[in-house]
Amino acid sequence: MPINFDISEEEMPIFLAEADEHLQVLDDTLILLEKESSNPDLVQTVFRSAHTIKGMSGMIGHQRMTNLTHALETVLDGVRKNSIQITKQLINICLDAVDHLRLLRDEVSTSQACDLDIDQIVSELKNFSEEGKAENLPGGASGAEVKNNNGGSPGTKSPLKKKIKNLIEAINTEASIPVLPDKASQTEAIIEETNPEGATPALQNGAFEIRAKIDPNSVASAARAFQLLMALQDLGEIQSMTPSAAQIESASSVKDFTAVVASTQSFEKVSASLTMISEIDEISINGMIIMSNGSVVMDRSQSNGTDQTQQPDKIEDGQKTSSPSSGMMLSERRSSSPLGRRNTDMTIRANVERLDNLMNLVGELITDRNQLKQILSRFTRLNNNFDRISETITHLARITDQIQEEVMHIRMLPISSAFGKFPRMVRDMSQKIGKPIDVVIRGEETEMDRSMIEEINDPLIHLVRNSVDHGIESPEDRLAAGKPERGTITLTARHEQGRIILTVEDDGRGIDGEKLRKSAVQKGLISAEEAAGLSEEQSINLMFLAGLSTSQKITDISGRGVGLDIVNTNIQHVNGSIQVETKLGLGTQFQIILPLTLAIVPALLVRVRHAIFAIPLVMVTETLRIEPSEIKYVYRKPVTRLRKKVLSLVYLSEIFNIPQVDEQEKHLFAVIVQSGKQRVGLIVDSLVGEEDVVVKPLGAFIGDIPGISSAAILSEGQVALIVDVFGLFKLAGF
Amino acid sequence: MAKILVVDDAEFLRVRLTKMLDVDGYEVFQAENGLKAVALYKEIHPDVVLMDVTMPEMDGLTALKEIVSFDAKARVIMLTALGQESVVLEAVKSGARDFIVKPFEHERVSKAITKLLA
Numbered sequence: 001m002p003i004n005f006d007i008s009e010e011e012m013p014i015f016l017a018e019a020d021e022h023l024q025v026l027d028d029t030l031i032l033l034e035k036e037s038s039n040p041d042l043v044q045t046v047f048r049s050a051h052t053i054k055g056m057s058g059m060i061g062h063q064r065m066t067n068l069t070h071a072l073e074t075v076l077d078g079v080r081k082n083s084i085q086i087t088k089q090l091i092n093i094c095l096d097a098v099d100h101l102r103l104l105r106d107e108v109s110t111s112q113a114c115d116l117d118i119d120q121i122v123s124e125l126k127n128f129s130e131e132g133k134a135e136n137l138p139g140g141a142s143g144a145e146v147k148n149n150n151g152g153s154p155g156t157k158s159p160l161k162k163k164i165k166n167l168i169e170a171i172n173t174e175a176s177i178p179v180l181p182d183k184a185s186q187t188e189a190i191i192e193e194t195n196p197e198g199a200t201p202a203l204q205n206g207a208f209e210i211r212a213k214i215d216p217n218s219v220a221s222a223a224r225a226f227q228l229l230m231a232l233q234d235l236g237e238i239q240s241m242t243p244s245a246a247q248i249e250s251a252s253s254v255k256d257f258t259a260v261v262a263s264t265q266s267f268e269k270v271s272a273s274l275t276m277i278s279e280i281d282e283i284s285i286n287g288m289i290i291m292s293n294g295s296v297v298m299d300r301s302q303s304n305g306t307d308q309t310q311q312p313d314k315i316e317d318g319q320k321t322s323s324p325s326s327g328m329m330l331s332e333r334r335s336s337s338p339l340g341r342r343n344t345d346m347t348i349r350a351n352v353e354r355l356d357n358l359m360n361l362v363g364e365l366i367t368d369r370n371q372l373k374q375i376l377s378r379f380t381r382l383n384n385n386f387d388r389i390s391e392t393i394t395h396l397a398r399i400t401d402q403i404q405e406e407v408m409h410i411r412m413l414p415i416s417s418a419f420g421k422f423p424r425m426v427r428d429m430s431q432k433i434g435k436p437i438d439v440v441i442r443g444e445e446t447e448m449d450r451s452m453i454e455e456i457n458d459p460l461i462h463l464v465r466n467s468v469d470h471g472i473e474s475p476e477d478r479l480a481a482g483k484p485e486r487g488t489i490t491l492t493a494r495h496e497q498g499r500i501i502l503t504v505e506d507d508g509r510g511i512d513g514e515k516l517r518k519s520a521v522q523k524g525l526i527s528a529e530e531a532a533g534l535s536e537e538q539s540i541n542l543m544f545l546a547g548l549s550t551s552q553k554i555t556d557i558s559g560r561g562v563g564l565d566i567v568n569t570n571i572q573h574v575n576g577s578i579q580v581e582t583k584l585g586l587g588t589q590f591q592i593i594l595p596l597t598l599a600i601v602p603a604l605l606v607r608v609r610h611a612i613f614a615i616p617l618v619m620v621t622e623t624l625r626i627e628p629s630e631i632k633y634v635y636r637k638p639v640t641r642l643r644k645k646v647l648s649l650v651y652l653s654e655i656f657n658i659p660q661v662d663e664q665e666k667h668l669f670a671v672i673v674q675s676g677k678q679r680v681g682l683i684v685d686s687l688v689g690e691e692d693v694v695v696k697p698l699g700a701f702i703g704d705i706p707g708i709s710s711a712a713i714l715s716e717g718q719v720a721l722i723v724d725v726f727g728l729f730k731l732a733g734f
Numbered sequence: 735m736a737k738i739l740v741v742d743d744a745e746f747l748r749v750r751l752t753k754m755l756d757v758d759g760y761e762v763f764q765a766e767n768g769l770k771a772v773a774l775y776k777e778i779h780p781d782v783v784l785m786d787v788t789m790p791e792m793d794g795l796t797a798l799k800e801i802v803s804f805d806a807k808a809r810v811i812m813l814t815a816l817g818q819e820s821v822v823l824e825a826v827k828s829g830a831r832d833f834i835v836k837p838f839e840h841e842r843v844s845k846a847i848t849k850l851l852a
Binding site (some may be wrong): 010014016045047048051059061070073077218220222223230249251276353541605617 | 786789815823834850852
């Protein structure tokens with residue numbers, strides 16, 4: 001069902017980003033709060049985020065979101081005031097509310113109402129706050145330090161006050177005096193009536209009777225009454241007032257406000273200062289005169305009845321047409337993070353599509369630069385003097401590099417956007433399966449290309465799930481093994497030599513290579529002989545085989561029929577690689593190595609016959625010259641000896657069916673690539689060089705080619721195919 | 735041209751208020767917490783301040799008090815929400831000249847400011 005909110009297109013991304021930020025803060029902080037419930041800063045943080053979401057959603061007319069955040073905020077306020085205890089149950093329900101809020105947030109982005117009933121959760125939250133209230137009754141209303149210097153008792157101090165008091169009583173009891181006199185004649189009549197002696201009264205002092213009706217919808221009518229009180233205090237001396245100052249200060253709601261103030265101010269002044277107060281539906285100000293004989297009379301027609309609609313609300317045209325934006329300060333985009341983690345910096349928002357386009361253009365620029373360099377080197381070889389061109393090209397190359405770096409940085413996001421969800425996720429899972437687990441995150445500020453973050457999201461989730469489910473032992477087993485009862489999963493991110501290294505580590509039981517071998521044989525993935533020949537390292541790598549799962553039973557946490565092979569595939573897909581390190585009884589660490597960006601890949605160019613292939617450098621561990629005589633055959637498969645170890649070889653020409661030419665005597669090259677812990681030497685004819693290649697998808701016309709991920713245009717204008725090393729391994733039967 | 739200082743930790747609220755006030759022809763300044771609001775107040779002497787209550791670093795009530803102690807004539811309008819009744823009362827006692835409850839309409843903001851500037 002379509003649903004519309006009061007939000008403009010430009011406001012939308014701000015709203016969504018801000019809502020997301022606060023929802024994440026809620027998630028993170030609620031979890032922290034569960035552990036350190038006594039930390040008042042955390043309580044304040046969650047309260048503030050809930051409050052902010054409430055305010056924002058209210059502004060766009062998102063009633064359900066407002067209602068739910070209001071209920072949540074009320075509970076958190078109770079926690080803040082120590083009337084509600086933090087329990088696991090409370091945190092659960094609050095987190096549940098956050099989940100609901102996420103769905104409601106999505107309504108704003110999709111303009112589609114989701115089928116979500118919030119009544120249940122709202123009433124659960126309300127139950128918490130009701131309980132809290134019941135416990136906290138003696139506490140009473142807050143912020144009500146009662147000042148007693150005014151109004152409370154319309155005293156008997158001065159005779160004047162007494163007289164005015166009497167008059168008020170008269171006004172209140174005698175129907176002959178209209179409550180809201182609107183005609184001059186009436187008040188004049190009153191004066192005559194109340195001045196039976198007919199003497200010219202000497203003006204001794206002025207007074208005003210104020211009667212105001214406060215907007216019944218005002219959320220803080222007492223505050224309005226208080227504003228009236230303050231204004232009256234400024235004007236003169238308050239003689240009487242209903243409700244009393246004490247009542248007003250107790251913050252109880254006020255509908256009707258009546259007061260008499262002795263003042264020497266003009267009617268206009270009184271009127272002006274009282275009508276400045278908002279949410280006063282009706283106000284009547286009646287002038288009074290205190291006669292020398294002590295009697296008090298209503299003044300001449302100094303009475304009026306105003307309501308807000310009569311106020312000069314229109315803004316003058318002159319102001320409307322002026323341009324205020326010129327002097328407007330640029331605001332900092334991000335409000336400083338409630339947890340104080342993020343730096344506030346001057347930023348603008350840019351459309352991702354724009355950035356992608358920019359990146360494509362930079363790609364073209366890089367291709368041109370490479371070609372220019374190539375052309376130049378050819379000319380130089382011809383011994384021509386091209387100093388000027390050479391300088392220019394060098395400069396162009398440097399600028400292009402810088403632009404590339406800048407554009408890449410614009411596309412970068414901190415990895416926290418991928419890591420952020422894990423504390424919550426692990427908490428929920430660990431509760432479900434009864435294993436207490438802590439999540440430690442390091443290097444969350446490490447920046448990565450946004451598309452890369454999207455790509456590694458699923459693999460990360462999978463690895464973390466795996467650790468929770470299979471890695472970390474039950475608390476009993478852990479205690480029995482002399483480990484702390486709580487398991488720990490550590491996520492780290494860092495930059496290293498132009499690459500990004502992510503790790504997912506647990507302090508669980510580790511992976512048993514023997515078990516993996518058995519399981520793989522049982523499932524017919526490898527033969528018993530093959531299994532026997534596997535090293536421990538190779539056995540561990542079996543876990544990346546499709547169809548292998550060592551878990552005894554399928555659980556709804558990780559055993560969804562998707563194995564680590566998918567993780568591996570996804571990571572290879574972005575030219576990354578994954579490695580496992582495991583120690584039985586101590587834990588497992590997965591290390592994911594990724595390039596900085598997907599759009600431009602540093603690659604090693606190799607030649608096989610007439611074709612040039614680009615092998616992502618991130619996959620290459622080393623290259624070596626190899627004589628045909630050094631290639632031996634084991635089970636008809638080519639191998640060679642590298643530092644006393646056997647290295648499997650693969651002829652790229654065979655894999656890609658490039659016609660063989662008889663070249664027995666020529667030396668060859670082996671490019672050693674690594675996928676997981678599997679190392680293979682790719683046999684090529686020659687090494688061409690290294691180049692940053694701009695990745696171009698093959699397109700639907702050519703489609704997927706096994707072993708090839710994409711193509712690139714080289715500096716000499718040739719097309720090179722970019723090798724998908726993982727796919728290649730599969731093709732070669734590894 | 736009257737200067738208005740908008741203080742709210744929620745960017746969305748700042749943007750929306752700025753747009754409203756922009757239309758009304760005011761010069762708008764923004765601050766995202768009380769601390770920055772107080773500093774900015776001293777620098778630019780705005781004619782009216784629209785001040786959120788719940789903010790990090792320094793909340794609106796504290797900022798209000800600091801601003802009023804610096805300038806007794808300061809015209810501060812508090813931006814409050816349901817559930818903050820007692821805060822509102824304290825704000826008014828501390829010198830807030832008006833308060834506006836979220837969610838608010840453009841008209842409500844315009845009126846409140848016009849009243850104070852009158």
